Amino acid sequence: MDSYPVELIPRPGFRIISGEVLTEGLLFTRRSRVAIHEMHDSLGDLRIDAICHPSQDLYTHSWNLLGSFLEHHNRLRVDDKDHVGYLNYWNPGDQVFSPNEITFDVIDMPSIFLPVFKVHEKQFIYGKNGTNETGISRVRHLPIVCNFWHFQLGFYDQSGLLIDRNGPNWTKRAAKAFLDSTLKKYCTDQFESYLILESKCYRF
Secondary structure (H helix, E strand, C coil), X not given: CCCCCHHHCCCCCECCCCHHXXXXXXXXXXECCCCHHHCECXXXXXXXXXXXXXXXXXXXEEEEEECCECHHHHHEEECCCCCCCCCCECCCCCCCCCXXXXXXXXXXXXXXXXXXXXXXXXXXXXXXXXXXXXXXXEEEECCECCECCEEEEEEECCCCCECCCCCCHHHHHHHHHHHHHHHHHHCECCCCCCCCCXXXXXXX
């Protein structure tokens, strides 16, 4: 691949994708954290460390919406060592780079997949100070300069506050509860079909 895929770069006329249009049938993908021969346990199930490192990147988990973003795009790793801004968050009206300006390399790692509908505005139970609380997993569209299709999966407490890694011990239990009840259940290394988001959902 000689130049960066133009279909991943935000364009004039693009807008932030509302959570209200994230319907059943849409599919997320991301690069596995481990090589293909390390992805499964002895029972053939997807291993936790193929999905995430629970103590590091679970609290705000990056995913890509399949459609213009294709599975093989997971292999692209953008190089921004000169701090040009390729990995900065993008908002409508921000600068747009051409494909030839974005530097990247290709890494041979497998992909994993996650149905959007299973993790957006879904409840899960976690323990806090001796009681059970109800958390909510939620997806936000947070495009970056080199990838318009970048989303962030986070989880929130009953008051709507984002649960993050800097909180007290109960936040670690909430993270594990979310991992066990949701990500382990719905993440997969295979998929059969998926819907493509209509352009009216991201174009002005």
